Amino acid sequence: MRFTLNGAAVSLDVVGSRRLLDVLREDLGKTGTKEGCGEGECGACSVLIDGEVVDSCLVAVGQVEGRNVITVEGLAGPRGELSLLQQAFIEHGAAQCGICTPGMLLAAHVLLKKEQRPDADDVREALAGNLCRCTGYTKIIEAVLSCGT
Amino acid sequence: MVTTSTIGRSVPRREGAAKVTGAALYTDDLVVADAWYGQTVRSTIPRGRIRSITLDPEFDWERVVVVTADDIPGENVVHLIRDDQPVLARVGGEIRHREEPILLLAAPDRNTLEEAVRHVRIDYDPAEPVYALEEATEVYSTINIRKGKDFEDVEGVELVVERSFRVGLQEQLYIEPQGAIAIPWRERGAGSREPGVTIIGSLQCPYYVHRALKRALKLTDEQAVVVQAETGGGFGGKEEYPSMVAIHAALLARKAGRPVRLIYDRHEDLAATTKRHPGVIRHRTGVKKDGTLLSQDIEIVLDGGGYCTLTPVVLSRAAIHATGPYSCPNVRIHARAVATNTPPNGAFRGFGAPQSLFAAELMVEHVAERLGMSSVDLRRKWMLRLGDTTATGQTLTESVGAELVLDAALKAASAVGRSGGRAVKRGRGLSLVFHGSGFTGSGEKKLQGTLAMEALADGTFRILTASTEIGQGTKTIFCQLAADALGVGLDKVDLAPQDTSLVPDSGPTVASRTAMIVGRLVQEAATEIKDRLQRERAPIKVQKSYVQPDSIHWDETTYTGDAYPIYAWACTIADVDVDMTTGEVRVTDLVTAVDCGKALHPVMAEGQIEGGTLQAVGWATIEEIKMKDGGYQNDRLATYLIPTALDAPRIKTILVENPYSRGPFGAKGIGELPMDGPAPAIIAAIHDATGVWLDEIPATPERVLAACASR
Secondary structure: OEEEEOOEEEEOOOOOOOEHHHHHHHHOOOOOOOOOOOOOOOOOOEEEEOOEEEEHHHOEHHHHOOOEEEOHHHOOOOOOOOOHHHHHHHHHOOOOOOOOHHHHHHHHHHHHHHOOOOOHHHHHHHHOOOOOOOOOOHHHHHHHHHOOO | OOOOOOOOOOOOOOOHHHHHHOOOOEHHHOOOOOOEEEEEEEOOOOOEEEEEEEEOOOOOOOOOEEEOHHHOOOOOOOOOOOOOOOOOOOOOOEEOOOOOEEEEEEEOOHHHHHHHHHOEEEEEEEOOOOOOOOOOOOEEEEEEEEEOOOHHHOOOOOEEEEEEEEEOOEOOOOOOOOEEEEEOOEEOOOOOEEOOEEEEEOOOOHHHHHHHHHHHHOOOOOOEEEEEOEOOOOOOOOOOHHHHHHHHHHHHHHHHOOOEEEEOOHHHHHHHOOOEOOEEEEEEEEEOOOOOEEEEEEEEEEEEEOOOOOHHHHHHHHHHOOOOOEOOOEEEEEEEEEEOOOOOOOOOOOOOHHHHHHHHHHHHHHHHHHHOOOHHHHHHHHEOOOOOEOOOOOEOOOOOOHHHHHHHHHHHOOOOOOOOOOOEEEEEEEEEEEEEEOOOOOHHHHHOOEEEEEEOOOOOEEEEOOOOOOOOOHHHHHHHHHHHHHOOOHHHEEEOOOEOOOOOOOOOOOOOOHHHHHHHHHHHHHHHHHHHHOOOOOOEEEEEEOOOOOOOOEEOOOOEEOOOOEEEEEEEEEEEEEEOOOOOEEEEEEEEEEEOOOOOOHHHHHHHHHHHHHHHHHHHHOOOOOEEOOEEOOOOOOOOOOOOOOOOOEEEEEEEOOOOOOOHHHOOOOOOHHHOOHHHHHHHHHHHHHOOOOOEOOOOHHHHHHHHHOO
């Protein structure tokens, strides 16, 4: 099967029923995508499929045939320069233990694509599928708001 | 060159870039060649004995490794306080709770492993379980604190108020589940394997795991190597339980002769690992009609579950904080922790204090109501001030912040909005709490936490500590403290990996002690290095151990004296909306003022407070574990709910700086403090909104509606 991962073409010989999460982590070495519950509740395994936030633990890899997948590893620039959102997460203290951070970043990334100047309620709504136990969400919301233009 | 100190400045998190790019490697991210997958087979009954373990002869066991209690080379004990918890229950041995580990399996792939689990049969002789605290007869520990006279002997009491409170279980719910990878050797240089076991895991306390591993696997200090991987949250949940995971992984790896990955899924983590102790707290308070506090009589019963774990220490903290931050001349506290046939309860942020402070703070409200006084005025009358003594007879000689945080929170709270009409009622509640920073009593003296620091020949410096980064900022703050004392830039300082073969035991990363106690050792080590560099050339290595100041006195037998080196203080004001139709409670706004001594890194200090605050909001409102036959009924993330970004209140944090003379730059530990205040403030806010008092948390819609209906 073939799909695009973080802008690059990927060609794989895998069983289509395997979880996208496992293929990303184990076959493609993209361990930035985390497993928090395996049941689509926590959002730690969030990836983007054709620009939409999806829990990769609930997706069979066969479903991404021909589609465009982005993981946290695809957010920085070509020479590894951090995106504005990534920088804002560091600056505002939005990442503590960091395990939810990849999913949070991807969910926030999509929001900012759709809504250039979101308000706090928009941010809460957009991040509602991603659980964080460290921050109380306050600093995450601040970080995302700071990226509004 | 003059280097500017970064103390008090929110510099970028040390491992921040790795965490936002996905480069940070957590346990399950690590690729270890030829590793097999491990699984724990657990009891399905709450109490009884194992009659037999049968491996289905029809199944091909050739490609599976099976470990039972007979495969333990050392003692069948998970080393902690008491030697009651086995690594694996043995045939004929006692089962004391559901999900108790009995058998371990490892296989080269997950399918074989799952298949193997289905072919294990365990037969039991069940016994009658005990669940109710009132029926429990086995006692793990008791604590009695006595100050002044017995309740009945106190003169001048004009009003006695009695009330009983109940608090529930809570899961830490770190987003990264428990996990360890065991390698049945240790590496000495490239490719050279020496006898021993290496554990790489998600953990707070490398040396706890080290000690447990040595005992169960009969290893020497050198043979046991414990390395912390990047850790996705702990909150106490990765204080003692990782010892169990590590021993299990090590037993499998040893028998398999290859590395084994033992990574829990969320369901297993929720079902089997430790929770916050539930309990019942009964108060009797005697006052004069003008509100003068004369006497407090408090009984605490905590449910320890099936094994002792850290229960006696949790009980101790619960007892010492049970009066609330108030000065009372006559105090009796009777605390006991009992055994029941539920999975063991253990460390969780706050460590007993949230339970007893919940009751203490609501008692202030009840007394104020009976006196017809404002509860804020009553707190001002009762609160501990400089020179006052606590229940253990500790005289507070510095950094007493009760009034500072009360004033700061009241000033910062905006006017309460109008209630949304008949269907939604709005209310506000307040709480005032304190939390002892660092270990209780002689804990630090006994532990003698040690830290080392090296000046290297290339002009850089390295901190060697077992204190772990679990999101709270250890790495960043230690580098700030070292760079400041050395007078060098932050880029010149780094931490050695948290690896027991490299770093000394600076104690566990618990008890709000890391910044305050170990941070001070960082300062001392850096100061000595700087001094020696005047006369000597690098490399230099220095080592610093905690020295208890002569002024601290603690008597373990009478439970009197200086229970903690210092206390941090917080005042929380919570606003809630209560939907009178559904009973749903929504915490909309929360102001919390915290006396942290000194904020070494304000953004991280705020982050700790905000995170702890929301964890407490969850405990107070939605986080409920329902029991069925000694197990947790809602042991999945679909049914155990924690607050999402939509549920979280707007949190306003005010840092009050009120320095402590022995903390680095005056800093006090605040990691656990934010867990204490929100629950009572929320229950008081619900009363303000609805006129009813809840005595039990969480304030679920069922409880709120039932309380309103019975009014």
